[in-house]
Amino acid sequence: MALCSAILLPQNLGLNTNSLSEDFSPASPPPKEALEAQGNCRQPHRSKLASRRPRGRRPGGEELHLCGKTAIMGAFQPPKKAIFRGDVSVRIPLTPSECTEDRSTSQNASEAFTRVDSSGEMYGWSGELGSGLYYLIPFTTGCWLKKEKKHITEEAKLVCRGEKGELFLTKKFRSALSDIFDIIDLDGNGLISLDEYNFFELRTSGEKCDEDAWSICKENFDTKKNELTKQGFMDLNLMEANDREGDPSDLWVTLQSMGYNKALEMVEACPFVIDIYTEKCRPRIKAVHLGSGGLPFEKALCQSVIDKGDAKAMDSQENVFLHTYKSDFRITSVLENKSENKVVIHVNNELSKNCVNNRSLSIFAVELAPKSTTVCQHVMPMNERQEWVYNCVYSLVS
Template sequence: MASNAGSDAVFTSQKSTLSESPQTKKFPLTEEERFYMNCRATYLTVFKSSLENIISKDQLYLVLQHAGRNPSQTTIHKYWTPQTAKMNFDDFCIILRKENPTSKAELLKYFKQLDVNDDGSILHSDLNKFLTKRGETMTQEEVNAVINLDDVNSDGKFDYIKFCKLYMKTNEQCLKITLEKLEANSKLRRQQFGSHIEGSPERDPSPKLSPKIIRKNDQEAFSNKGDTTNSLLSTTRKFKTSVSFTIAMGANSNQTSKLTPPNLKDWQCVQSKGCFFLEEDGGIIRHRYKMQISQRSMVYLTIKPLNLSQVEGKFKCQFISSLKILEVYIFIFSCLRLRKEIKPITEEAQLVYRDETGELFLTNEFRSTLSDIFEIIDLDGNGLISLEEYNFFELRTSGEKCDEDAWTVCRENFDTKKNELTKQGFMDLNLMEANDRGDPLDLWVTLHSMGYNKALELTEACPFVIDIYAEKCKPRIKAVNMEACSGQLETAVCNSVLDRGEAKVMDGYENIIVHTCNYDTWITSIIENKSDNKVIIHINNELSKNCVNNRGLNIFAVEVAPKSTMVCQHVMPLNERQEWIYYCVYSLIA
């Protein structure tokens, strides 16, 4: 996945530590290299190898703590869902891009709320109440461990300023020690994936693609690229064999679907809405529907983006038949994972403010976002939120349903119509929650769950509208639940590419096959491993033109389990109005 806002802040406190490396003094690491090196260093404080998987919530919590994240249980549950069985190192990196490390300023901000005397300390009694009765509570034993720290406690007071300094210093020291171990162990270098490379004294500071991984005909086709004597990874990689694909694509046209029935205006239509939510592990959560047709009839179905105030209509999808529905999954999946230009978020959007009397209000920007969220969860499009629709929202944001009694209280206190919540009632409900909590932190948890970033941009979700037309009867459609579809999607994508794509076998390794399929507006590749051993495939997209892929990197690597098939990458044009060339080299790592 491409870097998102916040990734620039990852490990910023450790930059000076890394720059002290003898290797990096001569050839400083790039931001991307520094990020992955720190990720691996952190990962290896918990696991023996970066190839080991995270297999439990406790392990995820531990490794995130080592990365300076100090995650809440809400955060853990967001990433480790009931469908999660394991996470790998790449999943861990994705999470670190999303979750900024706890900064000293943030720590001080939380503690200052309890500093009644504004003297940099908190009474043990006040600290005990705060830690055992508010938010995610700690046990008395855990609280005692904090209070008994000699360096930050005296005379019945907790010196939180010293504690914050100690916390940050300990994090830096732990990372420095691990980096030194990583530097000294050459075996660990060979486990690095993609751009996760360490600096090398022999590394060309401005490397180009190596001819070792380009076949002769490929070199001739791209001879105008200049000298290719030094590979970006030539000092750390040994390749057994390579295979490449080249596809030249024209500018995308905006032609309408040829499958649209000519008499569609005479068919009966029903509409519903839904949303794809991108999870931190790369999976997708989506609504599942039940459709009823009272008699045998031709059916035409379209899936289009839901036009919101902050969402550009980038998804052009009109499909009929199960095959085309499969393709819309692929298309939306690929679009969700792609980022054209990721700009760092320098300022967090303000959600609430107080007037001169101290009364709390929602900002106009936050109200606009809540209005869009209301449109997303109003699945039947009647301008009201039913209990059933509200529970889809609750399950997504908190993991719990609202029961009938709570819904009755909600209707009694907020504006409703026909026993359903109006948009104004939804606004007032969020304002009440902001008042009750006194801190917008929980509001941000809700916003992140719905796919919004700190600038209130919808970057991790794709709301859509489904229109179903039936020729001979009135169709019915109803959302029945929300579920993970990553496994189904992966299988469906692989089957589609296997059926329609071009296959190339790795020279000398007939059990390793790369399949690539051109879907006119995007290209998808999968890797099939028929062998009894896992393999690591290095992917290089450096010579592609006007392209972006869902991995967010031009160079990366994937691990393919034995007897399995996996999606390698989705590629789309950066500028849809210009021609683009997909040129990719797949190499088997020794």
């Protein structure tokens, strides 16, 4: 199981509005008849959620545009071909936009905690949003989706040579490439556009493919409607193998950036499909590049906990606060230092039972700069089928 999150941020990154937090039960998409009768529209969007990004890689997200005030539901579901194991939890905090046309609706935007399991069951969030532009940014809390520690005894082969010495991709590698193709095919049309390919490039190499390079790519590999086909994508990787005379080092960099281990198992990425349903307007949703260090999603997460969680002054200090948000599935604590001095907070989770946190430590310390706020820890049950007790002691170190 992995705890994965996504923040919906406003276009202008304003964070001075209120946000709420609620937990939701499994949700089903509106039936087809209801969509046709009410004029609702369904805009599927495929995205990769909470895969671990190597240091320096630029994060990506989704841009959601609503042209009017509307009831909305976001449904989340693993792909039909499950390419990850275990359960996935998805949390969608919605931070309303200051640039929305309908302020009254956007002020009541909520964050939702949804749960998607590996059985393929669909869960989601529903509510009402005003017109405006929002960003949906996936990230992980780190409670369950951690660096893979499994020892791989035998590295999978990516390429082999035929009787005449020609290189070809192994069946297992082609299967992995097929899954990667489906992930980066964000609009689900069976082809990869330049924009979609650049998400792949930024993810795996940190660089973008320009128009000239894309034109050369289209001249040498199978395309349709100026977009790369799956066979073209396979041939592109075969060319890379040939350029390196069969050395798979660069191919492994690509695979590991996409969440695969040396056994060609996707263990550090959680793909999922987003379906957006609206009642009164047609939404537009597309993937966007977010420059590193750009959108302050941690600040938005802190703000949502401060707005909804319980606040407590630390050791009778008037300027140092502990904010705690609790739900049935997750606890998040945020530390806020309003003083002019640096403070150190000692955190002890030893009295908690059946709990796991994102720091993987029962005891740790957090250094908090003056006039700053930070996420202290996320806590989840280690086994959701058993009772879990959160009993954490926070103390201010003098």
